[in-house]
Structures are given as C-alpha cells and as structure tokens.
Amino acid sequence: MAETRYKVVFQPSGRQGWAREGQSLLEVARELGVYIESICGGHQTCGQCRVDVAEGHFPAYGITSRPHHLSPPDAGERACAERCALKPGQRLACSARVYGDVVIVVPEESRLKRQVIRKAATERTFRIQPTVRPVYVEVPSPRLEESGGEWERVQGELRSRFALAHVTPDPLLLRALPEALRAGRRAITLTLRSDKEAVAVRPGYHDDVYGMAIDVGTTTLAGHLVHLRTGEILQTVSAMNPQIPFGEDIMSRISYVMQQPEGRERLHTLILDGLNALIREATTAAGITPQDVVEVVLVGNTVMHHLFLGLDPTPLGSAPFTLVVQDALDVKARDFGLDIAAGGYVHVLPCIAGHVGADNVAVLLAEAPHRVEGEIHLVVDVGTNGEILLGNRERVLAASSPTGPAFEGAQIRHGMRAATGAIERVRVDPRTLEVRFKVIGEERWSDVWPQDALDAFDVRARSPRHRHRPRVVKARGICGSGIIEAVAELWRVGAIDDSGRFVPGLAEETERFVPMGTKGAFILAWPHESATGEPIVIHSDDIRAVQLAKAALYAGAKLLMQRLGIERVDRVKLAGGFGSYIDPVHALMLGLIPDTPPERVRAVGNAAGDGALMALLDGEVREEARRLARWVEYVETALESSFQEEFVAAIPLPHARDPFPHVEAFLAEAEPWRSRRRARVSRRGRPRRRRSRSLPTEDDAQGDA
C-alpha cells in the first residue's frame, strides 16, 4: 500500500519537504531541520510551538494551502490555546497533523534559534540562542516488568518526544531526580545544556531558565542576571572586587601572589566569595535563588581570569607574559566553588595573549570592529586595566593598558564606585568657578536642589523628624565619569593648567579652592550637599592620578595607530563599566582619546559586560569569540620601547605634542576667564612647572610604571 504524502513548506526559512499523512507538524519540522521551540514536547502544556497557516495558492511551491489541511484542534489544543493566548487561527505544531499540502509560517517567538533585537545594558542586538533550555517531561511510572531506572524512563521520553537520544545526566542531578518526580507527580522540567547533558531538574512545568554574565574587573565586579529564554535582563548588579585590599592593580595582585605562599589560593577564594555574593544579590532581588542560575559567562583581564580559575598568574608579571591557557573553557561551577545550580557550568571566554584578556574579547564581541567595512574604529574600554581595539574587518589590533584604578574611583581621595550618591556629572562656571553636579540616584542637578531639603539634611541640623525620607540624594563621593568631568572642567575654565596643577591665585577667586602647600584641593560639594557632612573635593593628587591613567590609555591607542600606520581614527567608542557613560567632549578635553570630531565619539557603556551577555545568550557567539581571539593581532604595550615615550608625552592636558583642534571649539565659552587664569602661570613664573608641562619628570612617568 502506497503511503500518502503531502507537501509542507515552512516560512520564513522556505524549507520544504514531504510529510506522511497524519504526521505532526513538529515532527515534520524536525525532519526538515526547521527549529520550532517546544518545551513540553507535545504535551500541549507550553504553547511554545504555535505556528500560523498561510492560506491560498502558492505558485512558487505549486500547492494550495488551507487551514483544514491540518487536523482540527482537539480539546487539549483548544485548552492550551486559551491558556497560552494563541492568536485566532494559530495552531500548535505538536498537535496539528498533516492531511493536505500546507504552507506554515513560524512566528519569531516560536523559533528555537531566534534573531531577536533586545535592549540590554545598552541598545544592542542580542541573538537569543542559549546553550541551555528547559524541557518538560511527563515520566511514566515504573512498572515491575520494566528493568530501566528512573533516568532511563526520562531518557525514553526525551528520545520519543524531543528526538534527543544521547542526553547524559549530571551525576549530582540524579540525587534530586526521585524527589522531583515525586513532588511533580512524575512531571518534571529538565534543563538541558547543548541538548547533551541534563544540568538541572525541577518538579512540574517551568519555562524559565536563568543565567548570569559577569565582568570580573580588577576593581569592579559587574553582572547581569538574565532570563535566558526571553533575553530579559532581570537585574544588573555590581560590587567592589574583594581582592582590592591585596593590590589596587593587576601588577600588585601578582606581587601579592609571588610574595605570599597562600596568596594565589587566598585571591582565588576572595574572588569566588565576591562572585557568590554578587549572584546572591542579583537573584534575591529578582525573587529567585542562586540555584536557579544554570549558566554563567565570565570575562576578565588575564590576571582576573587566572585568579578565578585558580591558575598561577605570576608568569603574567614578566616577559614573555605566559598564559596557562588561552582558549575558552567550559567548567562545572562546582569545581570552582561557584554556588549556582549543582550541575551548572561557567563558560570563560578566551583570552588573546599575556596582557590581553577575555574582557577584550568581550568588548570585541560587543563593538564588533571586525565587522566594519572601510572605516577604522577605535574602541577604548576604560577600567583599571584599559582594553584597546583598533581596526576594521581587514585587521584588528588589540592591546591592554595599565590604566590604574582612578577611573573606577579607587586611589582617588573621595572616589567611589558608581552607586547611589556618586557624583557622575560636573560642570564648572568659567566666570565664578561655581560648581554644579549630578549624583547617581538623584535626577536634579545640585544647583536646583530645594533649599529646605538641604537644610533638613544638613548634618548640623539633623533631627529625628527629618530622618524618615530624604528629599534629595546627596553626594557621597565621585565615580569615574564624575572624576573625568571634574578634571576636564577645571582645565576648561583655566583652574588647572596643562600640567594639571592648580593655577596661582585661585584661593583669592573662590572659597572652593583650598591651598595645601604646593598642592591644593577643589571643593565640588559643600558639606550641606554631602551625605557625610564633609566636603567632597578633587585633590591635586587625584588630578595627577587621572592624568597618568588617561596617558596610559592614550599611549596604548597611539601605539596601535602607529602599528596600523594611521594618524587619525574614523570613529571612537568609549566603553566602561563604571556607572554613567563617559561624555565624549570631556574625554577629548582630557586627552583620553586621540582628537576626533566629538560627534564621531560615542559612549557605549559596559561593552565587556555586554559581550559577556551576548555569549551567555547565544552559544554560537562563543565559537565566534574563539575564532576572534585567535584572529586578533595583539600588541604587548609593556615591551614597546615607544610606549614609555608616548605615555610621558600624554600626561599633560590634553597632550604635550599632539594637537587637539576639535577641543578648541569647546573652550570658547570659557574665554576670557580661562585665558586670564592661565596667564597667571607664566606671569608668576614657575620654571619647574613649565618644564614638566612639556616634558614631565622621571618621577611622573614612573609613578605608574
């Protein structure tokens, strides 16, 4: 007897083939390699496999498609359609059976491999195709005449309903399986990884599955907690790296490991404690538990990478800067004491070379200079260890720069990380030198704060009746973007000269300047504007720290430009995970990046974190990352003889040699007060300072070496 077969076409992929009479659309789709989402495997529970039927004659395929060419919805499908809010005419692919030619349209939300545009930390396109997915299984009860165990019964269902023949259980999952079967009355949801391993089990039906993308910075840990099926970011959290007391930058962490017998183990434990606390914070805020997280993607510079993995970072401290491992790693979270789902994995993105780490790869994924045609893009990720990428699809160069923690608020007198109360924006009036600022958590600029709110929270007038609710969020310190703007503004108005020193006579102009010997401090927030009751200042040393940090980044970028043989870049992307976006104009005034038209400079937020997020949401991105990590050309700045020279030349504002014509336009507003103040420097004659303006002393240069 000949078998009756019908033609089935799937849109938008256009894949087509023949279905046996009575075969379900889901089976046909699987045979044709069309990926339709299904969590419940045909139990009419999840409603994920919804499809539309196109109606009419399709000459291209030579068929006429009609809704009644499919079996009518049965009671189960009708119930599911109502519960899951299917649109009129939509069918469940698992239920609808083929009894005639049909053209099926798979809507975006039903595709297993989705191309969904998601607004994440910044406005980027994220593809959602995670390595983990939930599958719902109703497991037959054991019967005496059957010899297999509970897992074999689960596997039988995976084979028959999901066409998955080779799923292995995480051995620890087996411990939870009988209890889950009992609690779920033999219905469970497994979380599968790469359709190969079952990493988690829950009783009953669930369509949620969670992951975290974490950027392990030298100073800051920043993470996104994500719903892996929808791509929704549930929480974004950050915390200080608990290793900071053992060294402010990566070189001092390496020194600690070299000098202390238990140093490596101690830093490893600290970073794990920090990561576990971060995951707890995010999951608690989202109303779930750390054990609900089944996948973590980690990025970080090479030293953080090694310390997380428990690897010895000391060879990274001197040439030839040897990594223990460069490639990406998939490791069981429990092998490192990371407290997530017992069977969960950590994917660590690959490094590029000795000083060019997984964070750089993540920035590359997020900003994708390797996809740019023609134009040369410069991507600068500002952190304690700065990552720099330069190039386009022909060639991308990568380097890292020992920026130091100034931009993350460390080694700054009133520095703090980007959290509520941090000054993130600063403007200085060129005439009066009055300051207005914006604080994280407070929408209004400080100059329009209501006076009564200020009085009420003046520490000198604090009384019980005012304690209940602050009417304004006062300043607690300065975060990275605030520090950049404060220094750039002071320079713009002529309060500091190109060498970064306060100009003479400031104290006579404003009470905000407090001279301290040859140095001084500039008050940004008065005590009544401060949550601590103490003024918040920028000190001469802070300005120096910012100069050294920006010089390191600039020199790194310059070096890559020299390698590529270019004098100008076409576009600059300023990334950084420390709170507010960096203002391009202030970055240019500071000389943090090479001179570029400001409209071609864009702040892109936490690119490393976003790159980690992309790798979390899409398994294919991980493969791309591995390819890119090998393809990128890296430059070891520490060994370039010209780096030191470029670094020294970049310490003045905006630069000792390189012209910054685009900055000029932004100085006009501050004239003539700016010129008047700067003139005092030459008038009073300060030869030592003038010398350092064109050529800094060795001390300056070595301060960060």
Added chain:
Amino acid sequence: MAETRYKVVFQPSGRQGWAREGQSLLEVARELGVYIESICGGHQTCGQCRVDVAEGHFPAYGITSRPHHLSPPDAGERACAERCALKPGQRLACSARVYGDVVIVVPEESRLKRQVIRKAATERTFRIQPTVRPVYVEVPSPRLEESGGEWERVQGELRSRFALAHVTPDPLLLRALPEALRAGRRAITLTLRSDKEAVAVRPGYHDDVYGMAIDVGTTTLAGHLVHLRTGEILQTVSAMNPQIPFGEDIMSRISYVMQQPEGRERLHTLILDGLNALIREATTAAGITPQDVVEVVLVGNTVMHHLFLGLDPTPLGSAPFTLVVQDALDVKARDFGLDIAAGGYVHVLPCIAGHVGADNVAVLLAEAPHRVEGEIHLVVDVGTNGEILLGNRERVLAASSPTGPAFEGAQIRHGMRAATGAIERVRVDPRTLEVRFKVIGEERWSDVWPQDALDAFDVRARSPRHRHRPRVVKARGICGSGIIEAVAELWRVGAIDDSGRFVPGLAEETERFVPMGTKGAFILAWPHESATGEPIVIHSDDIRAVQLAKAALYAGAKLLMQRLGIERVDRVKLAGGFGSYIDPVHALMLGLIPDTPPERVRAVGNAAGDGALMALLDGEVREEARRLARWVEYVETALESSFQEEFVAAIPLPHARDPFPHVEAFLAEAEPWRSRRRARVSRRGRPRRRRSRSLPTEDDAQGDA
C-alpha cells in the same frame, strides 16, 4: 614532480598501504589505522613503538622487504635501543623512515590494542586496552610573539606528535600544569582518557598509570590496584564495609535510610571513607599515592551502587523496586569525594534491575555464560547478597538472593573476614570427631603444627623471649569458606542431623562438644591453637545462619531453573570474594547448589572483582557490559510466590525434597560412625526435630525474611 611512494604491510593485522618516501613508520601506521603504542610521540624516549622488519620476498603482497629499505638508526634511536633493550634488528617506528617496500611485524607488546593473556586474581584472559594512557610531551618554551597559553602549546604537540586534535584539559589539571612544566624542564607526561580529556599531569617521562577495580559488597570491600599498561595486579586488598554497624544486610541499610533523616548522607560518607581507606592501603603498599590512581571501576549490588552515588535507595526496598539509574555512569571521582587523581574518573558498571546490580553484571563479564554454546551454566556468586546467573548464549537469567552475611563471617559467633588467622579449611575425623583446620597465612594444617610453637604462643605461657616471631599463625576466627566446610563436615560425620541440630550424646563422645540447653557449640580450635587464647567454636545458631543463607541461594537457583524449564544444570561456577575458594564437594554437601557431578562444579574466586578488573583494563568491555545489562532477563525473587516455598524446602541439609545422589559417594568414608550418630536422633525420639527435618517451622523460614 611525482611523489615517490612505497608499499608498507603491517603484520599480523595484514593492513597495507602506501607510504610517502621518508615518512616515519609510526605516521604510516596511524594513517592505516594500525595501532602502535607510543608514549613519547617520537621523542625516542619510551621505546614502546618497537617493530620488527620481515626480510624476503612476499608474493602475497608482491614486494620484497629489506631492513635497509628503512633509514638507518640515528644516534637517538641507537641510544634508546640500548636503554630500552630492543632486540637486534628491532626498530623504533617513530624513527625509521620508509625508503622502499617493507613488511613490518608489530610485536604483541607494541600493540596499542593488546590481546594479552593475564593471570589475575584467577586464571582469566584479560584484554588490555584501558581508557587511560600516558603520553609524553616536550613542550616548547613560550615566546613573546606567540599568543597561545601553555595548554595551547601542549595541544600543539598532541596534534603534531599524536594526531590528537581535540583533547580538553580537566580544569583542575591546568592549575598543576605550570609547576609540572617547570619541574620537568618543559617535559611532562599527561594521562589522557579516551584520548579526549587530559586527567593528570606529571613532570618528566612516565610510562606507568594506575587504576583500581573495587567490588563494593554489603559486608566486604575488595579491590585490585592495577598497572593499567601492563595489566599487572600490584595489590589486592579488602576491608569490612564501614556501613555494617547500620545494618547487616541491604534491607536493614534501606531501613536505616528510611528512618534517619541524615541516613542516606551518612551511609554515603561511610562508604566513601571506606573506599578512600582501601585505596590508601593499596597504594601505600605499592609505594605510590592515591593521587597516582586515575581511574576506578566500581561494582556493587543496587543498594551499594545507590549509596555510593548518593542516590536514595529506599525505592529499592519495596515493589516495583525502582532504580534511580540503571545505565553505566562515568563520574568525576571528586564529585563524590573519592580521593584519587584530581581529574580521575569513576566508572560504575550498569545495574540490571531493582535487585540485580552491577556486581551481577561483573560476574557475567567474568564468567561469560552468554558465550557458552549448548551447555547450561549456573553461576552463583556467594556474598551477603548472592548473585545468580543461569543460561547460555541463547538466554541468560539473572537474580539476586538475600543470602545474609553468614558466608562473609558476619552474624557468626567467631566469624571474621578472610584475613590472616581466619580458619578457611576444616576437616573432621568421622571416628574421633577430631578436627584439623587450615588458617590463612599458615601453610600447615593444624594437626602438624609443631608442639613447641604452640606452647610458646600459649597465652598462659607468654613470655618476652617468645614475642619476637610467631612460629605458627594461630586461628583468630572463621571465614566464609571455613564456615561452609565446618558445617558440611559436621553433617558428613553425623554430628549434626539433616535439620542442622547436634545429635544427642555428642558430649559423651568428645570434649569438643559443649551442650548449651537445647543448643550447643562445637570447638574447632582449642585455646592453645587460637591467637586470642579462647576456643573458636561453631554454635548451633551459626549452623542455622549458614542453613538460611544456603537455602536462599539454592532457592534462587532453583527458581531460575524452573523459569528455564530445566531440572539439572551442566556446569556450576561458585564465585565469592571471601578468601579461599569454596570447595565444590562441601558446597554440594551443604546443598548450596543443585546436585551436579563435583567435577563439573568449579570455584572461580572473586568473579565480581574480576569482572570489574576486566572493565578497568578494557574500555570495550564497558560497552559490552551495557549491552549485556539490557539483554539479560532478570527475575525478581522477592515477588515469586514459589520462592518462599523453595526457600523453606532448602533449609535442611542438603535439601528436604531434592535428591543429591552425587553427595552419597562422599559419605562412605564416614560410615559407619555417621549412621550410628544419626541413628541416635530417632532412637531417643525427638518428634519436634523430626518434623522440622522434613518441614521447617514458620520461625525458621521467617528468620531471614
């Protein structure tokens, strides 16, 4: 330019193909799928790839083979040949390059997949083809211009020298890699598992790699420590299962787990402690460390299997006797706290069904009834939980029987495990009722022990000058085989009747019998023959325990015979991991197995342990085990209504109903003393006892239920 190629034939496989001029024999072999062992990958270090060159004309292949068709040995090969004791004319396949047609003979010891006959615990054939193998790698020093990490350099060597492109490192191995490279001056030996994962790293060259096969019994843990390349058994160790205080048999262990909230975790921890102690004992005795062990194969009954894996065994306590998992598992030892190499694995053989465990599969592997043509084989593995297999290549039935721990020396007044000082053989003189016995660790039977040695070690005469060295190993207790022989001998000489009770008037015949009310005890070893100074006896209760144990085994075997529709078996194999081999005649007299000509009954030692050993030495055996576990038909004795009846009928010696004609011949020697003693039973008239002889009371039957 045409490439010059020569014909190369490998013997004994007969594989042939073309070699490019100058290609090494090792490369040619790899391309042709001829597996030649090489640890050093062509560094002329290991000498493992030695081959012979056949000389002459070979019409079958149409070539003439000459030694000079290969490149002459270079200095490195000559040095290696001397160091590794190559035979004259032997070449290293890694060094010898092809410059003409050759026929190469690969000796047995150079084959990567070997078929070597090994004498192990018993005389069995073991195939040596382990899942783990050592590879020696000389890792290039890192250079600044290279971006890969140390692992990538290792991987490069694996690719170029071993044609292994996809080896992943155990993440914890990476922690040890830099130190190994330093200590080995960049030469290391990796241990690869299935050529896919590097599970261990050592500095320098090593060709040894170790594994352990462990039978986790309810009462006894028994393990072999093995050199996995040679198959040599370095140590055989055993210990009591530390779970014993929480239940003598599997049902009482299950009860403990059901009644105690922390019971499962406690038994899991205990078994791990026991296994770790066993591994430590074996490795210390062999002069290595537990961390040198990279692979462990575990077998055990289903309850031991579940408790080791931390799985809930309570569903195994009642129908439908549900396993959590039936299939074999490969788990990282560290996931279960097993203290071997950090990256090492445990392979757990599959179970068959609820009460038919991985130990049964191991017995199946070792005794292979499924390979028998025609004849029906019965395999009985005597332990606290007895495993029974019956059939041939057509069909094999499997069952387990709740034997109880009597045969392992537990629940026996002077029982002990098979260790130094255990009475393993017993003979009773039919005329005098005098006893002679043999003790483990002492070659002489007790009746020829020198008198002065006995005096010297008599506790009453112990003095310092005699303490130095015992001249005879005295008895400390009775192990399984001793118990079987003691009971069988007492029955043979008529000291106990068929119901297992001491016959009347024994005390008048011999001082060895001590009446105790309706019961009594028979002294096997006098105080001066005992290491403790106390007599070692067989008590009425011990005889009862042995009867119940043997009845359970017999009933299980009988049930399988009924299922197969047979009345007699062709051969019996008596397995058991408790010391000395069971004597077939005594087993028959006891009625432990169905009546069979004694020459067709063979003791085969620890079959479960040997099966585990086979799976340890040969990865393919593991696949066979998985197939067999699904193929075997299992019988759940606990649910067979006839089991209870068969059990009750099997309690008398040798059996209440079934004839044992082959035993009769062995009773002749004991006549007429035997008849005379047995006659006293009916003379004095003991109706209650006679009743129990043909039909035991309910109490008897339920004693073991």
